[in-house]
Amino acid sequence: MFDLYPIARPFLFKMAPEKAHELTLKIMKSGLVPKVKSTPNPMLEQTLWGLKFPNPVGLSAGFDKNAEVIGPALNMGFGFVEAGTVTPRPQEGNLRPRIFRNVQHEAVINRMGFPNGGGKVFKANMAKFLSHSPRPAGIVGLNIGMNKTQKDPAKDYTALIRGLGAMGDYITINISSPNTPGLRDLQARGPLLELMDAVKEARAKACGAHPPPILVKLAPDLTAEKQQELAETLIEAGVDGLILTNTTLDRPEYLPSTFRSQPGGLSGQPLTQKSTKVISNFYRMTEGKLPIIGVGGISNAAQAYEKIKAGASLVQVYSALVFKGPSLVQDINAGLCDLLKTDKYDNISDAIGTAHTKK
Numbered sequence: 001m002f003d004l005y006p007i008a009r010p011f012l013f014k015m016a017p018e019k020a021h022e023l024t025l026k027i028m029k030s031g032l033v034p035k036v037k038s039t040p041n042p043m044l045e046q047t048l049w050g051l052k053f054p055n056p057v058g059l060s061a062g063f064d065k066n067a068e069v070i071g072p073a074l075n076m077g078f079g080f081v082e083a084g085t086v087t088p089r090p091q092e093g094n095l096r097p098r099i100f101r102n103v104q105h106e107a108v109i110n111r112m113g114f115p116n117g118g119g120k121v122f123k124a125n126m127a128k129f130l131s132h133s134p135r136p137a138g139i140v141g142l143n144i145g146m147n148k149t150q151k152d153p154a155k156d157y158t159a160l161i162r163g164l165g166a167m168g169d170y171i172t173i174n175i176s177s178p179n180t181p182g183l184r185d186l187q188a189r190g191p192l193l194e195l196m197d198a199v200k201e202a203r204a205k206a207c208g209a210h211p212p213p214i215l216v217k218l219a220p221d222l223t224a225e226k227q228q229e230l231a232e233t234l235i236e237a238g239v240d241g242l243i244l245t246n247t248t249l250d251r252p253e254y255l256p257s258t259f260r261s262q263p264g265g266l267s268g269q270p271l272t273q274k275s276t277k278v279i280s281n282f283y284r285m286t287e288g289k290l291p292i293i294g295v296g297g298i299s300n301a302a303q304a305y306e307k308i309k310a311g312a313s314l315v316q317v318y319s320a321l322v323f324k325g326p327s328l329v330q331d332i333n334a335g336l337c338d339l340l341k342t343d344k345y346d347n348i349s350d351a352i353g354t355a356h357t358k359k
Helices: 005-013 017-030 070-075 119-131 153-167 189-206 224-237 269-285 301-310 319-324 327-342
Strands: 046-048 051-053 057-059 080-086 099-102 107-110 139-144 170-174 214-218 241-244 265-268 292-295 314-317
Touching (some): 005 017, 017 070, 017 099, 051 139, 070 080, 070 119, 080 119, 080 170, 107 319, 119 153, 139 153, 153 170, 170 189, 189 214, 189 224, 265 269, 265 319, 269 292, 269 301, 292 301, 301 314, 301 327, 314 319, 314 327, 319 327
Parallel strands (some): 057 080, 057 314, 080 139, 139 170, 170 214, 214 241, 241 292, 292 314
């Protein structure tokens, strides 16, 4: 599949984006995706939250909403995979069509609305993955959200932690999708502190002596004042890390009007610089105390490295896979090694936040 993607891409691009994605999942589940045979590189390994990441390139939430292809994704060379977003009850999401791609600018707009099979389906798929021996190398995160009709968000997040929390290496609290009404309202001091108190209490009861770290995923559309407020709040709340960022509501003028006019969250190359700026801001505002996973517009090693130097410890990709194919993972990791050697760093962790220390 790695070598064949340039041939397969025109065929996939003739399909509706969501149909192409569903076909991709079927191919991965069938076992037709070859395993990447690569020797772990010490330059790319690092330990965060007591978890050993074999490399810093992860698969972002949204690709594998129901935890169906975690094993095949790890076998493609990802250092970690984040499954979800899962909600307690199944939901269809918004009406189709709800994904739109722009090839010229390598951009995607989606208004999915958390379509997924619900907690029971997700749990069954996770159990199936965890039963495999040996388990593929890599870390698995669980991205959790609330159902569209939920009026008390904490009920959904805590229910998912009770049911799924012990199965993941880390848990991401998604409060940043623009496609669920009221979700981004949780990106405020009062609601966030209240939610995190409930989440940590549920984790303590459900996950025993080795509770998974809790990360919070934020939007890129926060004002500077709101970013400062949240940085202080997240440290006060005892959050373990951040994922920056989700999709944006911005619409750069250079995008074609028919594409730009679609409602939803924009991802891909138009998000690159905006997400990097948010990463840089939060790294500075938290004084580097909270590890950051950087996501948004990464399509090559240079862009991944820029986010790492801005303050990200790890990075995630999704939209770029649509345009570049699965070989992107190996290309970024190989490129990162070259960039580290050029800058005379022994390990990827040496480069984190260095943009803040250079004059």
